Amino acid sequence: xxxxxxxxxxxxxxxxxxxxxxxxxxxxxxxxxxxxxxxxxxxxxxxxxxxxxxxxxxxxxxxxxxxxxxxxxxxxxxxxxxxxxxxxxxxxxxxxxxxxxxxxxxxxxxxxxxxxxxxxxxxxxxxxxxxxxxxxxxxxxxxxxxxxxxxxxxxxxxxxxxxxxxxxxxxxxxxxxxxxxxxxxxxxxxxxxxxxxxxxxxxx
Ligand SMILES: N[C@@H](CCC(=O)N[C@@H](CS)C(=O)NCC(=O)O)C(=O)O
Numbered sequence: 001x002x003x004x005x006x007x008x009x010x011x012x013x014x015x016x017x018x019x020x021x022x023x024x025x026x027x028x029x030x031x032x033x034x035x036x037x038x039x040x041x042x043x044x045x046x047x048x049x050x051x052x053x054x055x056x057x058x059x060x061x062x063x064x065x066x067x068x069x070x071x072x073x074x075x076x077x078x079x080x081x082x083x084x085x086x087x088x089x090x091x092x093x094x095x096x097x098x099x100x101x102x103x104x105x106x107x108x109x110x111x112x113x114x115x116x117x118x119x120x121x122x123x124x125x126x127x128x129x130x131x132x133x134x135x136x137x138x139x140x141x142x143x144x145x146x147x148x149x150x151x152x153x154x155x156x157x158x159x160x161x162x163x164x165x166x167x168x169x170x171x172x173x174x175x176x177x178x179x180x181x182x183x184x185x186x187x188x189x190x191x192x193x194x195x196x197x198x199x200x201x202x203x204x
Pocket of ligand 1: 052064065
């Protein structure tokens, strides 16, 4: 296996943390997305959607999309379990994973794409008002997450799962691009962030 990776990008980090939680060390190759390397004809032959991460399998085929790669790794290496054991737990984790990705990650990404100078040359047109709108939505979403974390240790329940990985990566990416600031009055979110960001896998 080989992971096409870019250390500074959030989606590949989701896979890196997932693999680190399972104790896996996957050889990787850096693809500089900032200089457009994930959009060259050679790379599009590997992943026609463009973008990272991509996992090259031992049969020389390719898997893209971080959640799909995570599912593949979980099936090959079931422990520690990060995607749920029975029907209810799997569905609950998926519910929180999708909420985190669609309501937080995508907003942070859009705030970055439309508001950050690093993205200026990479989108056809930056719409600053849209970035501002997404920043406001991020603030609301974080307040909501803080409420949801009351009475439970992790995003999807009593144990660490893929939903925590997606939330951690999103928050770190948001801080990096200044679309997101954690409010010190959000005690539950701060408690959760402290716990997950100190796991060894967070360094991945
Ligand atoms: N939905 C995809 C996101 C893929 C994606 O957009 N990756 C970004 C990095 S976070 C990328 O490679 N962007 C550069 C490009 O698309 O050219 C996933 O979860 O894997």
